[in-house]
Structure formats: C-alpha cells, structure tokens
Amino acid sequence: MTVEVHLPEPELAVVSVAGELDVDTATELHYQLANQLHHGRRHLVLDLTAVPFMDSSGLNIVIRTQQETRRVGGSLRLAGPTAAVRRIIDLTGVGITTPVHDTVDEALARHRGEAAGGSGV
Numbered sequence: 001m002t003v004e005v006h007l008p009e010p011e012l013a014v015v016s017v018a019g020e021l022d023v024d025t026a027t028e029l030h031y032q033l034a035n036q037l038h039h040g041r042r043h044l045v046l047d048l049t050a051v052p053f054m055d056s057s058g059l060n061i062v063i064r065t066q067q068e069t070r071r072v073g074g075s076l077r078l079a080g081p082t083a084a085v086r087r088i089i090d091l092t093g094v095g096i097t098t099p100v101h102d103t104v105d106e107a108l109a110r111h112r113g114e115a116a117g118g119s120g121v
Contacts, residue, residue, distance in 0.1 A: 001025035003032045011074075012111065013041040014104055018050035021058030021085075030061045034068070042074025043115075045107045049080035054088055062089075066098050075099075075114075079107040 001019035008014060013036040017029060036044060044065065048054075062078065069076045078100045081089060089095045101107040 001028065003029060005032070005036065007041070008108060009043075011041055012043040012045070012108075014045045014047055014079075014108070016047035016050070016104075019052075021048075021051050021054040021061075023055060023057040026057035026061045029058070030064065033061070033065045037068055037072060037074070042069060042072045043111060044069060044074070045077045045079050045104060045111070047079050047104050048082065048085055049104075051085055052082055054085045059088060059092060059094065062094060062098060066094075075111065077101060077107040077111060079104040 001017060001021065004016045006014040006016070015033060015036065019025065021029060033044060033046070046062070046065070062076070066076045076098055078089065078098055080103055081100060086100070089100060099107070099110065101110060
C-alpha cells in the first residue's frame, strides 16, 4: 500500500491510497490520517480509487478517523471507492455517517459548498 497526501487548502488534506487496505496496512493508513489531523488539517478526503480490497481493519480505520475528525470539528469524506469497497461501505452502513462521493473533485466541491455555508448537497 502507498499513501500520497495533497493539500488543496490549509485545513484540508486529500489522502490517496493505492493497494489493499487490510490488517497488514491499516495501521500505516491510520498513522497517515492522524498525522494530518495533528498538523491542523481537520477536513480529510480519503481517495479510495486505487483500493481494490478493504477488510474490517480498513473499515475500522475509516470509522475511527470519522470519529477523530468530528471530535476536532472537522469532517471525513470518502471518494471514488471501487465496487468491492463500496459494497463493504454500504453493507456496514458506514456511508450513512460518512459521505461517499464518486470522485475526489465531487468530494472537494461538496466540502467547499458546506464550508461556504451552503448545504453541500
């Protein structure tokens, strides 16, 4: 698994993951996400377009990160999940509490709409 971070705004990070998100890689992803929060980037977009598989360990990281971003007044958005990953998100109900977008651009547009005081919908 590889992780790349892009900073489109001072308080916003796009974290792009490539590879399987499982018990062997989940801790590294959590470290990367927590590091962004530690540096004041309280709004996160998790780009899952290159993640072909995610197990319960990866799902746990999504849930924990959602809780951590809310605790600091921020947000987590998921972007571009593959069909297999989207199925896990839907089956577990994670998409009810964590916004899921088809693309990173869509996630960024919704974030900016909400940040500007709009509904973001």
